[in-house]
Amino acid sequence: MGIAVGDTLESEKRQRSSRSVIPQRADEISDEQCMAYLAGPEVEAALSKLYDRYSRTVFGVGLKILGDRSLAEELVQEVFLKVWRSSRTFDPSRSNFSTWLYRLTRSVAVDLYRKGARRVHPVSDGAPYIATASDSSAGPQEIVDKSWLSWRVSRALEGLDAAHREVIELAYFGGLSQREISRRTGVPIGTVKTRTARAFKSLREDLVVQDSSREAMQ
Amino acid sequence: MTYAQFHPNLAAFVLGGLEPEEAAAVRRHLASCPDCRNELRELEEVNRALEAGPPPADPPGYLKDEILSRVRAGELSSISERSSSSRNPHASEDSRSRSLRFVLPSVAAVALVATITLGIVFGLREEAPLATIRLLPTPEEASELEGYWGVAEIYPQPSGNQQVKLKLNNFDEPKPNSYYEVWFVSGDRRISAGSFTSVGEGGTRVWLTVPPEARNYPTLLITEERVDGDPAPSEGVALKGEMS
Numbered sequence: 001m002g003i004a005v006g007d008t009l010e011s012e013k014r015q016r017s018s019r020s021v022i023p024q025r026a027d028e029i030s031d032e033q034c035m036a037y038l039a040g041p042e043v044e045a046a047l048s049k050l051y052d053r054y055s056r057t058v059f060g061v062g063l064k065i066l067g068d069r070s071l072a073e074e075l076v077q078e079v080f081l082k083v084w085r086s087s088r089t090f091d092p093s094r095s096n097f098s099t100w101l102y103r104l105t106r107s108v109a110v111d112l113y114r115k116g117a118r119r120v121h122p123v124s125d126g127a128p129y130i131a132t133a134s135d136s137s138a139g140p141q142e143i144v145d146k147s148w149l150s151w152r153v154s155r156a157l158e159g160l161d162a163a164h165r166e167v168i169e170l171a172y173f174g175g176l177s178q179r180e181i182s183r184r185t186g187v188p189i190g191t192v193k194t195r196t197a198r199a200f201k202s203l204r205e206d207l208v209v210q211d212s213s214r215e216a217m218q
Numbered sequence: 219m220t221y222a223q224f225h226p227n228l229a230a231f232v233l234g235g236l237e238p239e240e241a242a243a244v245r246r247h248l249a250s251c252p253d254c255r256n257e258l259r260e261l262e263e264v265n266r267a268l269e270a271g272p273p274p275a276d277p278p279g280y281l282k283d284e285i286l287s288r289v290r291a292g293e294l295s296s297i298s299e300r301s302s303s304s305r306n307p308h309a310s311e312d313s314r315s316r317s318l319r320f321v322l323p324s325v326a327a328v329a330l331v332a333t334i335t336l337g338i339v340f341g342l343r344e345e346a347p348l349a350t351i352r353l354l355p356t357p358e359e360a361s362e363l364e365g366y367w368g369v370a371e372i373y374p375q376p377s378g379n380q381q382v383k384l385k386l387n388n389f390d391e392p393k394p395n396s397y398y399e400v401w402f403v404s405g406d407r408r409i410s411a412g413s414f415t416s417v418g419e420g421g422t423r424v425w426l427t428v429p430p431e432a433r434n435y436p437t438l439l440i441t442e443e444r445v446d447g448d449p450a451p452s453e454g455v456a457l458k459g460e461m462s
Contacts, residue, residue: 044286044289045291047285047289048282051285055277055282056275056276056277057272057277058277059272059275059276059277060273060275062270063273063275064270064273072277073281074423076285077284079363080285081289082283084289146270149270150265150270150271150272152267153267153268153270153440154271154272157271157274157295165274169274171230172233172265172268173273173274177235178230178236179237180235181235193229194226196229196230196233196235197226197227197229197230199229200264201229201263203264203267203268204263205262207263207264207267
């Protein structure tokens with residue numbers, strides 16, 4: 001009897017509430033299983049699951065390396081449509097899904113960068129879909145260079161549960177002190193410090209350079 | 219030394235998130251604790267890595283719906299594109315390098331070459347692209363070209379609106395103090411789908427959203443408008459396509 005993706009996803013939702021720093025993945029449907037489901041009737045549920053897991057990373061990396069919200073949105077759309085269309089080319093024995101998706105994202109980002117040089121610019125009442133100015137200082141090679149670390153950091157942050165990710169985002173990206181985070185979130189200052197320490201410990205373990213870096217850069 | 223034995227405020231110290239007196243206490247501790255100094259160096263590496271990280275941001279909510287709608291529509295859009303390409307095997311959207319020099323004649327003078335790809339999508343799935351409209355300026359210019367100058371693909375959205383995806387090739391910049399506007403026209407009625415500008419050579423891609431009623435306006439026009447506060451459309455039509 002096959003696994004019903006929808007049921008599995010519901011089961012996962014129930015499990016999320018009990019997570020600590022790092023979400024428990026052992027009982028969840030894996031990324032690689034989702035890829036297999038893309039060829040069958042559960043395609044939407046499977047792609048939806050992959051989107052939920054990775055869209056923030058693809059979008060964030062797009063913002064980081066393309067410097068343009070509109071291009072980053074286009075990147076997300078193109079990447080996940082390519083995931084669907086190219087699912088049969090994914091070979092889990094050669095790379096894990098995250099690495100495969102990174103390479104796909106990098107490829108699309110470079111294409112979009114090149115097209116971005118000819119991109120339209122907003123007019124006074126232009127639709128929000130139209131690009132704002134992009135970072136013209138970065139070239140395709142720089143995109144390649146920057147994207148892998150950006151991807152890894154994003155994945156490490158996504159690996160934290162919401163409470164621990166929140167303190168890091170408020171502290172690092174928001175520039176808030178621990179006391180300000182406590183006030184903002186209503187969490188006791190001691191808990192904020194504990195979460196910060198645990199989150200950093202988890203990030204350090206995830207961001208240790210591994211051989212997979214070379215694999216991804218190929 | 220186990221993790222629990224390190225100074226509990228080291229991570230917050232690295233992030234610069236401690237009160238002055240707390241930070242001073244950490245500094246005093248570091249002066250006498252080599253293990254925590256080593257730990258600090260590793261945490262500082264994490265802090266530097268965060269610099270490469272993307273800012274926390276969620277993609278807009280509608281993106282997922284649009285992607286899943288496209289998936290539901292199967293490969294219909296790609297079938298549509300292959301259909302267009304097969305009519306002109308030299309047509310390659312990104313391969314053309316010649317610049318478009320379009321004139322801005324009256325609507326009556328603009329020749330129309332429009333191909334609608336509809337049959338595949340109707341009656342099969344509601345989410346399928348509604349149409350692929352080929353856009354051209356004049357037959358004289360078009361006859362010297364390989365392929366088409368522009369295409370408007372229309373997709374349904376879960377909200378009921380329609381997404382118009384414009385792909386224009388080598389589309390000239392508008393004149394100074396001017397911009398382009400996209401219209402859906404039926405007789406003397408029209409709906410503005412939005413405005414944009416172009417940078418000339420290369421591919422210009424624009425996404426616009428129109429209400430469902432636009433499907434009752436069979437002609438698509440791209441006009442050049444002056445920035446003069448006058449909302450009335452100009453007579454200068456750059457590209458035109460027609461749904462049948």
